[in-house]
Amino acid sequence: MEGAFTGASRGGKKGLFEMAHQGTIFLDEIGEMPVATQVQLLRVLQEKEVRRLGSDTVTPVDIRIIAATNRNLLEEIQEKKFRADLYYRLNVLNLYLPPLRERQEDILPLGMELFNRLWPESDGNSRKTVRGILEKLQGYSWPGNVRELSNLLERLSLLLQQGAGPDFIRRYLLQSLPQIQEMGKGSSGGELLEWERERILRVLKENDLDLAKTAAALGYSRSTLWRKMKKYDIESK
Incomplete structure (x- = not known):
């Protein structure tokens, strides 16, 4: 070639x-x-x-x-x-960009910026819906990083433009995001953040409370796992 x-x-x-x-x-x-x-x-x-x-x-x-x-x-x-x-x-100047799961404070502003680019003429209700979804997804580990977030926002913009309601979008998220689907099994409509807490507790138990193994199984860094355990009031023995 x-x-x-x-x-x-x-x-x-x-x-x-x-x-x-x-x-x-x-x-x-x-x-x-x-x-x-x-x-x-x-x-x-x-x-x-x-x-x-x-x-x-x-x-x-x-x-x-x-x-x-x-x-x-x-x-x-x-x-x-x-x-x-x-x-x-x-390797003259090395810049390390942490994965999205380690900078979850970026999910909301980055997601809203991506959504506004995809659908600049969206109304206030649509933006409010997306903001609410992103707030709930701050517990998601984003294995596909920003590409996955961007693809999700593109799908959401298409669904909203077709008139999809919040309940349909919520069910769609459970089907399309594998880790959220796993967190949602057996749930009776609890919030995504509660599912994440349950998932952390389960993986901790599966790994005999070993934090290093638990963090690796969840796809988190040790610092991210500590932060989430503190957030959900999970004690380490």
């Missing part, structure tokens, strides 16, 4: 790196990049030049790279899936 890495073509079209000269290029999910392509990227970063396909002429490029990944690249290096030299070349 021509120019799979740079985007260049034999017909002389500029590649992505050449187009980004004196600018910034964003490489998403860099942990998924094949090792052979990592070699090409490292060469561009070291030599600061590219060569179009079929050409003997090199073109200097001055670019800033922003790369993102949800993988632990140090573990990938140990498993020979990511090059150490490329990692240290890229």
